[in-house]
Amino acid sequence: MTVQSFSFELQNRQGRARAGIFHTPHGDLPTPVFAPVGTQATVKAITPAQLTDLGANLILSNTYHLYLRPGDELIADMGGLHHFMNWQRPILTDSGGFQVFSLAEKRSIDDDGVTFKSHIDGSIKRLTPEKAIRIQEHLGADIIMVFDECASPYDRTHIEQAMQHTHSWAERCLDTKSRNDQALFGIIQGGIFPDLREQSARFITGLDFIGNAIGGLSVGETKAEMQTVLEIIDDILPEEKPRYLMGVGTPEDLINGVLRGVDIFDCVLPTRLARHNAAMTWQGGRLNLVNSSYTRDPLPIDGDCQCYTCQHFSRAYLRHLIMAREMLVATLLSIHNLYTLIQLVQYIRQAIIDERLDIFLQEYYQIKESMGIAPEI
Amino acid sequence: MTVQSFSFELQNRQGRARAGIFHTPHGDLPTPVFAPVGTQATVKAITPAQLTDLGANLILSNTYHLYLRPGDELIADMGGLHHFMNWQRPILTDSGGFQVFSLAEKRSIDDDGVTFKSHIDGSIKRLTPEKAIRIQEHLGADIIMVFDECASPYDRTHIEQAMQHTHSWAERCLDTKSRNDQALFGIIQGGIFPDLREQSARFITGLDFIGNAIGGLSVGETKAEMQTVLEIIDDILPEEKPRYLMGVGTPEDLINGVLRGVDIFDCVLPTRLARHNAAMTWQGGRLNLVNSSYTRDPLPIDGDCQCYTCQHFSRAYLRHLIMAREMLVATLLSIHNLYTLIQLVQYIRQAIIDERLDIFLQEYYQIKESMGIAPEI
Numbered sequence: 001m002t003v004q005s006f007s008f009e010l011q012n013r014q015g016r017a018r019a020g021i022f023h024t025p026h027g028d029l030p031t032p033v034f035a036p037v038g039t040q041a042t043v044k045a046i047t048p049a050q051l052t053d054l055g056a057n058l059i060l061s062n063t064y065h066l067y068l069r070p071g072d073e074l075i076a077d078m079g080g081l082h083h084f085m086n087w088q089r090p091i092l093t094d095s096g097g098f099q100v101f102s103l104a105e106k107r108s109i110d111d112d113g114v115t116f117k118s119h120i121d122g123s124i125k126r127l128t129p130e131k132a133i134r135i136q137e138h139l140g141a142d143i144i145m146v147f148d149e150c151a152s153p154y155d156r157t158h159i160e161q162a163m164q165h166t167h168s169w170a171e172r173c174l175d176t177k178s179r180n181d182q183a184l185f186g187i188i189q190g191g192i193f194p195d196l197r198e199q200s201a202r203f204i205t206g207l208d209f210i211g212n213a214i215g216g217l218s219v220g221e222t223k224a225e226m227q228t229v230l231e232i233i234d235d236i237l238p239e240e241k242p243r244y245l246m247g248v249g250t251p252e253d254l255i256n257g258v259l260r261g262v263d264i265f266d267c268v269l270p271t272r273l274a275r276h277n278a279a280m281t282w283q284g285g286r287l288n289l290v291n292s293s294y295t296r297d298p299l300p301i302d303g304d305c306q307c308y309t310c311q312h313f314s315r316a317y318l319r320h321l322i323m324a325r326e327m328l329v330a331t332l333l334s335i336h337n338l339y340t341l342i343q344l345v346q347y348i349r350q351a352i353i354d355e356r357l358d359i360f361l362q363e364y365y366q367i368k369e370s371m372g373i374a375p376e377i
Numbered sequence: 378m379t380v381q382s383f384s385f386e387l388q389n390r391q392g393r394a395r396a397g398i399f400h401t402p403h404g405d406l407p408t409p410v411f412a413p414v415g416t417q418a419t420v421k422a423i424t425p426a427q428l429t430d431l432g433a434n435l436i437l438s439n440t441y442h443l444y445l446r447p448g449d450e451l452i453a454d455m456g457g458l459h460h461f462m463n464w465q466r467p468i469l470t471d472s473g474g475f476q477v478f479s480l481a482e483k484r485s486i487d488d489d490g491v492t493f494k495s496h497i498d499g500s501i502k503r504l505t506p507e508k509a510i511r512i513q514e515h516l517g518a519d520i521i522m523v524f525d526e527c528a529s530p531y532d533r534t535h536i537e538q539a540m541q542h543t544h545s546w547a548e549r550c551l552d553t554k555s556r557n558d559q560a561l562f563g564i565i566q567g568g569i570f571p572d573l574r575e576q577s578a579r580f581i582t583g584l585d586f587i588g589n590a591i592g593g594l595s596v597g598e599t600k601a602e603m604q605t606v607l608e609i610i611d612d613i614l615p616e617e618k619p620r621y622l623m624g625v626g627t628p629e630d631l632i633n634g635v636l637r638g639v640d641i642f643d644c645v646l647p648t649r650l651a652r653h654n655a656a657m658t659w660q661g662g663r664l665n666l667v668n669s670s671y672t673r674d675p676l677p678i679d680g681d682c683q684c685y686t687c688q689h690f691s692r693a694y695l696r697h698l699i700m701a702r703e704m705l706v707a708t709l710l711s712i713h714n715l716y717t718l719i720q721l722v723q724y725i726r727q728a729i730i731d732e733r734l735d736i737f738l739q740e741y742y743q744i745k746e747s748m749g750i751a752p753e754i
Contacts (some may be wrong), residue, residue, distance in 0.1 A: 004443075040697075040698075040701040040703055041697065041701075042693070042698060043699075043705050044703065044704065044705070045705060045708070046705070047427075047585070047685070047705065047708060047709070048689070049685065050424075054532070065701075069697070069700060069701055070672070070693070070696075070697040070701075074672070074673060074693070077673060078673070078675055078691060078693050078694070079675070083467070083698075084691070084693075084694055085694065086689040086690055086694075090605070134715055163667065245738050295447070295451070296451060296454060298455055298745070308424070312463040313463055314455060316451070316455050316461075317448070317455070317461055317462065317463075319447075320417075320418065320446070320447040320461075321417075321419060323446060323447065324417040324418075324419075324446055324447075326421065327421065327422050327704055327707065328419045328421070328422060328423070329425065330704065331424060331708070332420070332424070334706070343604045359558050
C-alpha cells in the first residue's frame, strides 16, 4: 500500500474562524467544507455527476449502514467505497457509534464494545473499536473516525461513563489502525458539561490523531449550549489539525460553527428536507412547496441561486411534481438544498480569506431580519 | 403567433425502412427516433440534463394526465410545456384517448365525445375532439394527436364503431386546430383486421394531416399480427409524411417497426422496467438486478454500453441500491434503458443511410441467438 500523507494548511484566520486546505489522497479539501451525507453509499436521489456539478468536495458515508448492508468485505472486494459508489473526491466515514446508539435495537454495552440487533434483519451484531477500524479500512474512506459511545446531552452520569468508553476506545482505534492512506480522527464527547468537554478535549488532543471531531452535539441541546461547548473546545484544540463538527447542520449552525473554529461539517438535513418537499434558503428560511400558494408561482425557489434547479424550474413545476408524486422532485430539491449549504460555506471561506467575515455577517443578519426569518435559538 | 413550418425530408430507404429528418419548431428530429415518455411532464427519475446527455431528441407527454393535473391552462400560463418542464427539444403529446379508455373510471362514449371519472379524484370530466385539441394547444407540443377511440384488438364490432368515431373526430380535430407551430397527426385504427386497417389508412391519409400515427397496436395482439397490419398500412401511407407507431416498444418491436416504414416510436417500457429493477439489453435480453447472482458482480450491466450507468457502476452496486431501497437505482437504470433503445434506433438509422441494414440485421440476430435470447413472438 502506498504511503500517502495528509497535511492541513491554515490559510487565514479571522477571530476563531479558519480557512484552510486539508490535503488528502483523493485531492485537496478547501475548508470550511460542508459534506453531503451518502448513508448507504449514495447521496439519496443524486448521481455523483450531479454532486460534482453542485460543488460537493467531500461526502460522508455511514459505517453502521454499510457494515450491515452490503457488508464492508463486499465493498472491499469491489475495489473500496470510492470505486463502488463512483466518488473520486474525498470520503469521510463515521465509526458507526452514533447509529448503534440511535438505530439499533436491544443494545448491550460493555467496556470492550457493543452488541446489538441489526435494524434491518434483527440479526445479532457486535462492534468494538478494533472492528470499527477494520470495517473502515475495508471501506477505504480518506477520513475515518474512532468508535465512540454517544449519550443524551444532559445525563451527566451516563455521559461520564460514555466518555470513559470513548477515551479508552480511542486509544484502541489508534493501536488498530494499519492503513497510512486514511486519516483517523478522535472524537470529543462530554455532553453540555464544560468540565467534561474540557477533560475530553485534553485527553483526545493528547493522542496522535490527524484531526479532531466533536461529537454529541446537535442532539437536543440549545444553540447557546452548543456554542459554549464549541468555544471551550476551540481553546484547547491544536491549530494545526482540522476540526470536524459531526451532524451539523442548518445555515446558522454552520456560521456559528465556523465562528468557533470548525472546519468540517456534515448533515442529512438538506437531503432529508428535500424528500419532505422543503427547499432551504441561504438565510435559513424554508419553503414548503406543497403550499397551494405556489400552484401558479413562475419564480424559482430563490432568484439569486445559481443551482441547476433554480436556473431551470419554477415553484409551480416543483409543486406539480410533488402533487403528482414524481420522484424527480427529490432530486431537484436535494440539488438545491445541498448547493445552498455548500455555497454558503464556500462564501464564508472566501470571506475569511478576504478578512471581511464581519461585513458578511452584518449583511447576512440584516437580510435575514428584513426577510422576517427569526434567528435560531 | 409566428407561423412555423414543418417538413419531412426523406434521406434514404432500404426496403420499407426509412431514414429522414423531421424539421420542427424546436429543432430537427432525425428519424427513426425513439421518444422517452414523460407522462406527467417529467420522464420519471430523470432530469432534462440527463435526458439530453443520453441522447433523447423527442419526448412524449400525456394530455390526459396533464389535463387532470396540473391542468393545461396552468401549463399555458407558465409558458407552455417546453418551458414548464424545461425541455427545449421537440415534444409530442398524445390526445388522451388511450388513457381515457385504459385509466379512467366509468366511461360513457357518445358520438360527440367521452364522459369519464378522473382516476385521481373521481371528478366527472369530458373530452371531445375540440377539447383535446384545445388542451394540446395550451400545452404547446410540436407534434399533437387527434382524439381517437381505442378498442381491444379482436372485438370487430367495437373496433368498427370506434373507428367510425376516430374518423369523424379526426375531421373535427383538423377543423379545430388553430396553431401553426404544431403538427397534427391523424391516427389509424382498425385492430388486427386487414380490411379495417386498410379502410382506416385510406380515410386518414385522405385528410390534411402533417403526419400519420398508427394506434391500437401493442395492446395484446401477436407480433405477426402487428407486422401484418404495419405492412398493410405502409402500402397506403404517403412517403412524404412521417409515421408514428404509438406505444411501441421492445428492441425487436423497434426493428420490426422500422422494417415496415415507421419513423417515430414511444414507449414507457424502458423507464417502467427501470423502476422494477430490470436492465434492458440491445439484443432484447433483460437483467433482473435483484438476482443474488449479481451480489458481487463487478461488471457493468453491458460492457459495450457507453451510457453513464455502465461507464461508472457495477451490477453489485446497482443491486445494493435495490436492496437498500435507494431511489438512485431508478435513475441509473432509466438512463441505461433509455440509452439502449435510443442508441439502437440511431444505429439502425445510420445503417439505413449507409445501406447496410441487411448486414446489421444478420449480425443482430446472430448475436441474439448466440446469447440464447429467444426471438419475440
